[in-house]
Amino acid sequence: MLPLVIVNPKSAGGSTRDNWSAIASDLRTHFGPFQVAFTKAAGDGARLAKDAAQAGRKFIIACGGDGTINEVANGIIESGADTEFGVLPSGTGGDFRRSLGIPNSPREAARAIRNGKSKLIDVGRITFQSHADETVSRYFLNVSSFGLAASIIERVKSNKALDWLPLGGVRGRASFALSTLQEVVGLDPVTVRVKIDDGEERLLQTVNFCVANARYFGGGMMIAPDAKLDDGCFDLVNIGDIRTAKILLNAFSLYNGTHVELKEVKSTLAKRISVSPSDPQSQIHLETDGELPGKLPAVYEVVPNALRVRVPINA
Secondary structure, three states: OOOEEEEOOOOHHHHHHHOHHHHHHHHHHHOOOOEEEEOOOOOHHHHHHHHHHHOOOOEEEEEEOHHHHHHHHHHHHHHOOOOEEEEEEOOOOOHHHHHHOOOOOHHHHHHHHHHOEEEEEEEEEEEEEEOOOOEEEEEEOOEEEEEHHHHHHHHHHHOOOOOOOOOOHHHHHHHHHHHHHHHHOOOOOEEEEEEEOOOOOEEEEEOEEEEEOOOOEOOOEOOOOOOOOOOOOEEEEEEOOOOHHHHHHOOOHHHHOHHHHOOOEEEEEEOEEEEEEOOOOOOOEEEEOOEEEEEEEEEEEEEEEEEEEEEOOOO
16 A cells, blocks of 8 residues: 555645645655545544554555644554554644654655654553543643643634734744743743652642653744653653743743753653642643643553654654
8 A cells, every 4th residue: 555644734724735736746756656635624634544554554644733643643553553654744833743853844854754764652641631521541742731831822723913924834933922922921820739650649830731752842842852752751841930021031941942950940750640730620721732632630651662653764
């Protein structure tokens, strides 16, 4: 079977649909022949990938943003098949492709996929409460968090202030920046109950709590500069009680990874993390690979060597 490319035409604000002819041409020229399937609704990426993997497809490529990449990876993992996964970025954030070292240009990404090598990576499994108050589980490749990041992503998805900008990366980066400023103003920390591995449960105050399998989130923020995709551990990064002015003054540090030097930022390695609101009545929403699937309480577990991914030859 030819490789299957699962495309989310709505990614990057619809520019994937508008530019698909050019993207497909670059992919055929610099990667080779392939078949294609388009998603139409949420959940299609996982379903298409699972069905294709179970039917014997050996290589499946996700074309879209981090949400599309997450769905397709979930489908492959749930299939139980030994199917290789590839990433052709065409979204707003592009955080997972940064950790893989995949170029942002479709042409260069196609070359990297063609000439790349297979690598087994860890994934995270999160069990949480859906918005309908059901206990559900899903896998994540990149970062799952709650606090500031979830609020920023929620605002990004609803922000109309930048509709005058062209679709795609420019609007995406500007939207993340504007939404960050809007959410930081009047920011208050929350208190949660946390249990890490076999340790004691304790209360923790947080502005932003990140469980990182990879290095980047939020449109290029290097939230976990030391994270490795194949070390069998999460990098847990907590930004504690920090004043708004200090966040703004140190915003650049989130992009180069030096925020971990601030006294309010603590990090540790972990394989299993349980988190719940200190007040059972409070609702704390979480984000996972740039999507907003539900809320706390949640249990995070690392799944070592769970997915075979095509990465650049020098990665």
